Amino acid sequence: MLSRTASELYWMARYLERAESIARVLDVTYKLSLMPIRSQQNEDLTLPLNLTGTHQLFEEHYPRLNMANLLNFFALDPRNPSSIYSCFEVAWNNAHAVRGSLSSEVWESINATWIEMKLMRSKGVAKVGTDAFFDWVKERAHLFRGAMFGTLLRNDALCFIRLGTLIERAYATAQLLGVKDQQLDADSDPVREYYRLDTLLRAVSAREAYHSLYKHPVSRETVAELLVLRNDMPRSLRACVGDVVQQLERIGGQRANVPRRLAHTLNVELRFSTLDEVLELGLQAYMMQFQAKINALAESINHTYLEAL
Incomplete structure (x- = not known):
């Protein structure tokens, strides 16, 4: 296999997994933010920023650290390379470059995910529903893995x-x-x-x-x-x-x-x-x-x- 093809496949998978991981971390942060106000709340909110090292980037674009801003920054903001939107975009670009190495089911799962992601960005997470959005990201990752195991050559x-x-x-x-x-x-x-x-x-x-x-x-x-x-x-x-x-x-x-x-x-x-x-x-x-x-x-x-x- 050409090294370029191997690289595209490897990074396609890494970014799809990263999108799911970010969704899981955001889900945890969102649930912790629902706890009663306390001195530790800001530390809980910084969890995704600590994991991705994006404190400075967040402060450049958002005036306040709150859950609404965090959701937008990590879910839909293309300026954040660690956002779910950015991860799906990179994964789609990599998959598009090696379509010949993927089954039609695997390609369609990634392509449909990217199309739906762009539609969600135009609506916003609030209209979709926070829990529904997290579940959707995880479901798309599960669909990709199912298509991968079920249709690709070993x-x-x-x-x-x-x-x-x-x-x-x-x-x-x-x-x-x-x-x-x-x-x-x-x-x-x-x-x-x-x-x-x-x-x-x-x-x-x-x-x-x-x-x-x-x-x-x-x-x-x-x-x-x-x-x-x-x-x-x-x-x-x-x-x-x-x-x-x-x-x-x-x-x-x-x-x-x-x-x-x-x-x-x-x-x-x-x-x-x-x-x-x-x-x-x-x-x-x-x-x-x-x-x-x-x-x-x-x-x-x-x-x-x-x-x-």
Whole structure:
């Protein structure tokens, strides 16, 4: 496969996954904003800004930090490269460039998403409904993945799409865990802690899974175990990295030793780590280390497969 084609497929998948991740984070932020007014409210509202590093850009275009402005900035504003609108636009451009490598169902799912996104931008999130908008973004991501698994050949194209999805998902989960743990440290109220943990589980579609696996109240320790070390949780760090290893092994190639070594090393670390070891280091420190390692892996994949020789 040409490196340019592989790059388009990889980044198409990353931006589609990023759009869904932003929608999940906005959903969490929106629900936290509905809690009674308190001193920690502004810190909750800055969650998406902290994750994307867009504080300065937001302040340049919006006079006040409130939920309405955040929704517009992260949902529909083309000036924000991290907005859902911008992510879908980049994903569509990448998909359009490699239509020949996609099935008609996959292309139609992405094309229809972009057309509907432009219509929603003309209406605004308020007219669509906040919860309805978040659900729509997640449904479009699910539709893309369903079409991908159901119609694409099991070849390198599918592997690069899966790689983009998994790398982005692992990074997003690590970011969210680190920032949420920092917020929990800053607020010792047990009621708000429970609510924050519950919304975190909802953000990664893990609430039902948590209560199926753990028969006691939600705690920071068990949430960390679920989202870091459990291989049966689809959005956990271990599950994502384990699947990355499988995709890299399928692609192979003479120059693939470096990304495969990095992926296998990270997978072994997650597989044999214990919750006590994670907590001893500190969840925030552990997440920062993981983000550095997953970025190094992504850079190695880019250098090995996606850059023209």
